[in-house]
Amino acid sequence: MQNRKKPYGTLDASYQAAGGYNGLITLVDRFYDYMDSLPEASVIREMHPETLDESKEKLARFLSGWLGGPKRYQEKYGPIRIPMVHLHLDVGAAERDAWLLCMEKALDDSSYDAGFKTYLLDQLARPAERIREVTENRRANESTPKDS
Numbered sequence: 220m221q222n223r224k225k226p227y228g229t230l231d232a233s234y235q236a237a238g239g240y241n242g243l244i245t246l247v248d249r250f251y252d253y254m255d256s257l258p259e260a261s262v263i264r265e266m267h268p269e270t271l272d273e274s275k276e277k278l279a280r281f282l283s284g285w286l287g288g289p290k291r292y293q294e295k296y297g298p299i300r301i302p303m304v305h306l307h308l309d310v311g312a313a314e315r316d317a318w319l320l321c322m323e324k325a326l327d328d329s330s331y332d333a334g335f336k337t338y339l340l341d342q343l344a345r346p347a348e349r350i351r352e353v354t355e356n357r358r359a360n361e362s363t364p365k366d367s
């Protein structure tokens with residue numbers, strides 16, 4: 220159909236549905252507000268620096284490109300692989316779920332379409348799970364005795 224909107228995930232449909240860069244800044248602000256205040260998120264909050272300004276900027280920039288908009292993270296910081304930048308952290312199921320809970324609440328506060336909220340949370344659950352797996356693999360390697 221000619222007048223149908225582009226499905227999320229094609230071209231910049233998701234970036235537009237997120238309200239462009241300003242929409243992402245608002246979303247990320249809310250996300251980190253929840254990380255700052257939810258008891259479930261205190262462990263992952265402590266992994267972050269005291270001041271969250273740079274963490275906010277990096278996540279908003281990353282999401283811009285990831286959702287099909289301008290690649291603002293790479294423009295400023297260069298290439299990024301999400302599981303790898305979290306390699307030094309201990310992310311188990313509880314930490315993964317806490318991150319996603321903050322995002323779910325931030326999305327609930329937004330005026331995005333219900334379908335987009337579900338879509339975005341579902342998409343973010345994938346890299347979040349990859350980060351958990353990377354931690355699990357790292358721990359497994361650390362506990363494997365080395366051959367002498």
Ligand code: HEM
Nearest residue numbers: 263266267273274277278281304310314315318346347350
């Ligand atoms: C699974 C749970 C997650 C935890 C506990 C977590 C935690 C963190 C922490 C502690 C940092 C460092 C912040 C700083 O030093 O400023 C970070 C950086 C970052 N995270 Fe996550 N994160 C998670 C999931 C995700 C996901 C799913 C994404 C994107 C889809 C993401 C994107 C980023 C980006 C872009 C950075 C900045 C990397 C850099 O330039 O240093 N994170 N994360």
